[in-house]
Amino acid sequence: MPDVRQRVMLAPYTTLKVGGPAEYFAIAKSEEEMAALAGFARERGLEFTVIGGGSNILVSDDGIQGLVVKNEIKGVSSEVDGERVFLKAGSGEIWDDVVAHSVEAGWWGLENLSAIPGTVGATPVQNVGAYGIEVGEVIASVRVLDITTGEISEIPATDCRFGYRDSVFKNEAGRDLIILSVTYVLSRMPAPRLHYRDLEARFAEHGPVQVSVSKVRAVVMDIRSGKFPDWKNIGTAGSFFKNPIVSVSDHERLVDIYPGLPAYTDGEGRMKLSLGWILDHVCALRGYREGNVGLYERQALVLVNRGGATASEIKNFSKKIREKVFEKTDIEIEMEVRMLGFDESNSKK
Numbered sequence: 001m002p003d004v005r006q007r008v009m010l011a012p013y014t015t016l017k018v019g020g021p022a023e024y025f026a027i028a029k030s031e032e033e034m035a036a037l038a039g040f041a042r043e044r045g046l047e048f049t050v051i052g053g054g055s056n057i058l059v060s061d062d063g064i065q066g067l068v069v070k071n072e073i074k075g076v077s078s079e080v081d082g083e084r085v086f087l088k089a090g091s092g093e094i095w096d097d098v099v100a101h102s103v104e105a106g107w108w109g110l111e112n113l114s115a116i117p118g119t120v121g122a123t124p125v126q127n128v129g130a131y132g133i134e135v136g137e138v139i140a141s142v143r144v145l146d147i148t149t150g151e152i153s154e155i156p157a158t159d160c161r162f163g164y165r166d167s168v169f170k171n172e173a174g175r176d177l178i179i180l181s182v183t184y185v186l187s188r189m190p191a192p193r194l195h196y197r198d199l200e201a202r203f204a205e206h207g208p209v210q211v212s213v214s215k216v217r218a219v220v221m222d223i224r225s226g227k228f229p230d231w232k233n234i235g236t237a238g239s240f241f242k243n244p245i246v247s248v249s250d251h252e253r254l255v256d257i258y259p260g261l262p263a264y265t266d267g268e269g270r271m272k273l274s275l276g277w278i279l280d281h282v283c284a285l286r287g288y289r290e291g292n293v294g295l296y297e298r299q300a301l302v303l304v305n306r307g308g309a310t311a312s313e314i315k316n317f318s319k320k321i322r323e324k325v326f327e328k329t330d331i332e333i334e335m336e337v338r339m340l341g342f343d344e345s346n347s348k349k
């Protein structure tokens with residue numbers, strides 16, 4: 001059973017560098033330790049919250065009640081099956097290390113998701129996506145611990161209900177499930193996915209080139225470094241809001257007023273709008289700053305802590321941004337970042 005400490009400040013465990021103390025805090029380095037800690041919380045009736053790389057959370061200034069566990073469950077293994085490879089990674093593995101490993105092996109599937117901060121366990125929860133792929137497309141199954149019963153089971157991808165930055169693990173049905181490992185299904189045969197506009201443009205610049213998996217990773221890393229702040233130096237949680245999904249008629253109404261608005265079809269009768277573009281070209285908020293909080297100069301969807309911001313400052317700032325977007329577009333936007341320790345947030349019971 002790992003050490004359980006009291007009143008541990010959480011700010012250093014988040015990439016936004018914000019947040020008060022955990023009432024209780026521990027680190028789980030194995031499935032057994034995670035299960036033991038879940039038992040500790042269950043016996044004492046404590047809320048149970050698991051964090052990974054802390055790169056997609058906003059922790060309240062009052063901190064989080066109950067037990068907060070930092071997931072450091074490691075281990076990577078692979079199994080080849082003809083042209084396919086099943087790559088299994090512990091949920092506490094650093095995501096980009098796993099991507100780098102698969103790219104070095106010459107396996108296709110994760111390369112578009114290069115250089116995303118965070119851990120493996122967050123990928124199915126958020127259905128992490130970038131440059132034309134969502135991780136749910138390459139997940140075979142997810143191994144989980146039910147904290148109410150202590151039971152471990154394997155959930156096939158088809159039962160994970162992957163949606164845009166959404167999955168069963170974010171909803172009521174998955175509330176009690178802690179992710180222990182994820183198995184990805186990759187391809188040993190070339191399977192480049194270059195249809196995302198930025199990527200397509202970069203490959204077109206050089207004419208027809210031999211596309212290798214490492215080349216795709218290098219290009220994605222290069223595009224990202226131009227748009228996203230380096231989270232090792234600047235407090236950020238990547239995209240702070242989701243791109244809004246709206247009806248075709250809302251999309252038409254907005255395109256009439258703002259003809260350049262980028263949008264993508266998102267299933268029957270729904271359109272996904274580029275909020276970064278709206279914040280930038282409609283609301284003129286790119287680089288906008290109030291006190292210690294701002295929207296990044298090179299990508300308006302990214303909120304940055306300019307140093308010393310508090311969680312309530314960030315929350316109020318984001319509320320203002322939501323109101324400004326609503327004023328101009330009549331569209332309600334949602335946060336992409338998970339809020340912890342606020343009244344409305346949902347840690348695991």
Ligand code: EPU
Pocket residue numbers: 129130131132198227237238239240241242243262274275276277278280281286298299300301336
């Ligand atoms: N744009 C602007 N100004 C801005 C930002 C964007 O004009 O300040 C325009 C871009 O030129 C482009 C469009 O808006 O035409 C979309 O921008 P981009 O391709 O950079 O992607 P995004 O929609 O802003 C999404 C994801 C990112 C992911 C990128 C790349 C969400 C909420 N965000 O951003 O994911 O890396 O696509 O695929 O879906 C994350 O979830 O934390 C995240 C970083």
